[in-house]
Amino acid sequence: MSSMEGRWILVDVIPNNELSLLAVGNVHHGGAKFGRRQLSRPARLLLFEPFKAALRAGPADFSGAVRLDGQDWDVITKAIRSPSSGQIVAFRGIYTHRGTAIPEPQVVGAWEWEIESRENPVPTRIHWDDWMDVIYEIDPALKRRRQSDPGQWANELVVSSYRGKLTKMAADWIRESNFERNLVVYDIVTRYGTNDPGQKKLQMSSRLFSEGGNQDEKLSYKGITYEFAGQPFVSEPAIETILPEDVARVSFELSTDRVLFCCDADQQRAFMKSPSWADFGLPRDDDSGLDELVHPDDLLTLETYLSRVRMNTAPKKGVTVRFRTLWDRWRRFNVTAGTLNPARNGGRYLLCRLSPL
Incomplete structure (x- = not known):
């Protein structure tokens, strides 16, 4: 596992409130296990334990100085929450020796789909946070129209070669009541509707949720999205780290x-x-x-x-x-x-x- 000191880490929350490692700095880790046994003592006490405490007691973002084992550290921990329900779906954090320059973090956006039903697994409404606008380089004036029209995301903002595959995979996961975490890499259109559109490769980490914890209750699909610079891959449902x-x-x-x-x-x-x-x-x-x-x-x-x-x-x-x-x-x-x-x-x-x- 890459050294974590001085580098932003990104972890997502998988079933049973376990954590998995998505990235350390610009190195992608594909959902590797992120647990006590995999971490150095500073990473465990300065990042892992605060993340787990936030899952138990509620978000408690932190930015400040911490003294550990006779050393002074600057620490930042931040929960990433779904934009509508406010549920924690991921964390990011960094720790450095006190006074060391802290790099800018990677932009990570959070989103949430409201699902009509298992029988008709389509989103009735899509919620994005403001960071999704930054990733897609979208004019903020389009935000209200985009959120109220679920089909617009796939039809206008996903590159056509990925559109059918991505929507089918999501529909299958919802229809099969698959509550495992899924990782998918895909291409999107940026600056849509302008005279200078572009493309980016993104990775999404997502999973199905049942509101209230009962799998027969209303469903939602939540996750995070961030720019991906590595090789594209799909982590199929239920495949986590090989133990x-x-x-x-x-x-x-x-x-x-x-x-x-x-x-x-x-x-x-x-x-x-x-x-x-x-x-x-x-x-x-x-x-x-x-x-x-x-x-x-x-x-x-x-x-x-x-x-x-x-x-x-x-x-x-x-x-x-x-x-x-x-x-x-x-x-x-x-x-x-x-x-x-x-x-x-x-x-x-x-x-x-x-x-x-």
Whole structure:
């Protein structure tokens, strides 16, 4: 994650009042997880904690000096609210060493759609804040007409190649009652109606809301928009950051031609076995001692190999070991292993792979 000190950060609010990182300065982060474990101590205490407090107790924008761990900081935190309901949809903030020049923040606009119904998922009214006028470079005199005519935004201000795709995606999310956050990059027309129109590439972060918290109540669609200088992409509904535990789970589930399990090398126990464990006739116990699973004549071979894995001196080809089956017979497997987070636990926990021979 990019260094945050001295750079404006932009985060949006996703379901369950969690936060995700959209940008650090001019570097886009595509909705990466923004939580305590991902942050340095200054970023956590000067930005993350105030953001979370505002979600619990209401907006409390701040601009001033803060002393933390013997250092003086200039801090600015600001909630971005939807223009009609006033709901917090995003935050931005910055912290710098006291007296350091603070750069100008990126312009971020907030908007809100009132939705007719799930069955007819069209906006009946669009609300923009003043920053949206700045982004689109629109004459303020057009503001009232624009807000009262929802079709005008798509028909006049979205580049034609994006118009159909964007409106269809929004309609699908509303019709399917998808309350996840969505990220979309698209092109718009600026200075519409003048003799000098232009184009910009924007990114919107948006999601569906039910007024009052009941998903059967009136719906609205809220979000933020800002200029996007990176590569265009769409983050499809429900796809957030890819977590290591998700990768491990899917890897286990896809291991149909071999067996995966975790091993506590200190206790000599096998646990967290892949679903394919039973497919190869191995005992189904969730937690098993290696001496219960491995042929007595092969146990020392396996223990020696696992010890060498912990010391990073094991042969890459692994070792051949016989494992007990449900029918009290022995089946030969090639065993290979790797350490899980050796810096934290000294290589005590291993991921082992059994390939049938």
